[in-house]
Amino acid sequence: MEHVRSAVxxxxxxxxxxxxxxxxxxxxxxxxxPVREGLLRLEEAGLIRFVRNRGFQIIPTTPEDVAEIFSxxxxxxxxxxxxAALYADESFTAEAEELRRQMCEAxxxxxxxRFFAVDQQLHGIVLxxxxxxxxxxxxxxxxxxxxxxxxxxxxxSRDYSDIIGEHDPIVAAILAGDGPGAARAxxxxxxxxxxxxxxxxxxxxxxxxxxxELWTRLRAGFDS
Numbered sequence: 001m002e003h004v005r006s007a008v009x010x011x012x013x014x015x016x017x018x019x020x021x022x023x024x025x026x027x028x029x030x031x032x033x034p035v036r037e038g039l040l041r042l043e044e045a046g047l048i049r050f051v052r053n054r055g056f057q058i059i060p061t062t063p064e065d066v067a068e069i070f071s072x073x074x075x076x077x078x079x080x081x082x083x084a085a086l087y088a089d090e091s092f093t094a095e096a097e098e099l100r101r102q103m104c105e106a107x108x109x110x111x112x113x114r115f116f117a118v119d120q121q122l123h124g125i126v127l128x129x130x131x132x133x134x135x136x137x138x139x140x141x142x143x144x145x146x147x148x149x150x151x152x153x154x155x156x157s158r159d160y161s162d163i164i165g166e167h168d169p170i171v172a173a174i175l176a177g178d179g180p181g182a183a184r185a186x187x188x189x190x191x192x193x194x195x196x197x198x199x200x201x202x203x204x205x206x207x208x209x210x211x212x213e214l215w216t217r218l219r220a221g222f223d224s
Contacts, residue, residue, distance in 0.1 A: 020055040045144040063201040067218035069142045070194035080130030081186035082179040088129040107160035
């Protein structure tokens with residue numbers, strides 16, 4: 001999946017063109033079975049489509065897709081953060097501190113893939129602390145979709161320290177038992193990320209709309 005993501009970002013794999021499992025397995029130097037398994041995960045997430053006897057195509061993630069994905073994430077992760085502040089135990093504290101340490105280490109070593117894998121784990125423990133097991137699975141699948149955009153907003157409009165700084169108040173509020181504060185910090189973090197990714201999707205699609213205005217328009221009605 002990371003190979004496909006990198007190829008899409010670099011422009012060596014483009015939407016609507018045909019590719020084969022054989023071609024990809026040769027490029028990676030691995031057997032077809034793990035390649036097909038990874039591609040099936042992408043198909044389940046709606047990121048590629050297989051056609052018999054033709055291969056597969058990349059389905060581009062549109063700004064509208066990004067807005068929908070983050071609207072769903074907001075609906076799940078904001079209340080999860082609030083609930084986590086009510087129910088998180090000592091194990092959450094230890095896990096959160098360790099994950100923050102790993103994020104800082106990955107940032108120092110400029111290990112982007114590792115950084116965002118740890119980021120995903122941190123969001124996961126918040127969802128689990130908020131007793132949202134199904135929500136955890138849903139969010140993990142949704143994140144796959146935005147990864148093909150280069151969902152790492154680091155190095156573009158914000159750096160690693162900015163992203164860590166957005167997570168710190170979420171965790172701090174949870175540890176303080178401040179449900180509204182945790183929810184507010186999670187909302188601010190997700191909305192900031194959403195606007196940046198809507199902007200990336202607009203540039204990829206060669207569209208000139210303002211990302212913030214488009215996000216606001218596409219979000220209309222989701223908080224009703």
